[in-house]
Amino acid sequence: MRLDIEFIIYASLLIVCLLPLYIYRKKIFSSSKPQKGDFDAFLKDLKIHMKTNHPKIDIDYSIIEKTKNESNLTFRETFIIEKVVEQFFNFEYNKKTQPSVPRDKLWVNYDEKSIPSAKLPSDWQQRKELASRRDNKCCNRCGCNLPSLNETYTTFVKDIKDGGSYTLENIIILCIDCNKVLNSTNPKNTMDSLILNDKLLHLIKTK
Numbered sequence: 001m002r003l004d005i006e007f008i009i010y011a012s013l014l015i016v017c018l019l020p021l022y023i024y025r026k027k028i029f030s031s032s033k034p035q036k037g038d039f040d041a042f043l044k045d046l047k048i049h050m051k052t053n054h055p056k057i058d059i060d061y062s063i064i065e066k067t068k069n070e071s072n073l074t075f076r077e078t079f080i081i082e083k084v085v086e087q088f089f090n091f092e093y094n095k096k097t098q099p100s101v102p103r104d105k106l107w108v109n110y111d112e113k114s115i116p117s118a119k120l121p122s123d124w125q126q127r128k129e130l131a132s133r134r135d136n137k138c139c140n141r142c143g144c145n146l147p148s149l150n151e152t153y154t155t156f157v158k159d160i161k162d163g164g165s166y167t168l169e170n171i172i173i174l175c176i177d178c179n180k181v182l183n184s185t186n187p188k189n190t191m192d193s194l195i196l197n198d199k200l201l202h203l204i205k206t207k
């Protein structure tokens with residue numbers, strides 16, 4: 001009799017443990033094996049993402065053809081992403097003098113506070129905001145949208161330490177990734193740390 005109760009308890013436990021496996025069997029056994037259709041969808045998403053979010057960066061997609069013999073599609077997708085991020089990083093960008101803003105949009109003391117100094121001028125936030133509006137809240141390097149001023153970075157056409165001023169013509173606005181690229185001292189580390197990298201890898205996972 002005692003054996004029977006133990007048997008029932010163990011049998012019930014076993015069923016409880018195996019139940020999730022039965023319920024989620026489809027998910028468990030069919031995951032991580034991308035199909036051809038998924039791969040095409042991935043390529044489409046990748047191209048749309050780059051064109052929409054980083055319109056100024058020209059991407060050469062010949063890597064897709066070059067990897068056609070790779071049968072592991074996840075590996076192939078990861079490799080393609082690596083090459084796209086690499087191109088984002090290596091994109092040749094030259095800092096150019098930025099458009100002026102009409103004088104009536106400026107304020108008293110604007111000129112004297114534009115003079116180069118080690119410390120940012122007290123009206124820096126105002127300058128940053130005006131530069132952002134002038135550029136339609138777009139990163140100067142990649143063209144991505146920068147709705148929030150807190151996530152907007154800046155650089156100078158001519159560095160302040162080289163005698164560059166705080167005038168609007170010298171202020172360039174950048175996204176977080178382009179700012180990282182321009183200040184990079186270790187390309188591999190920078191590429192791995194880019195938000196772009198995470199976003200593109202996400203295209204694989206969310207298929």
Ligand SMILES: [Zn+2]
Nearest residue numbers: 139142175178
């Ligand atoms: Zn950018």
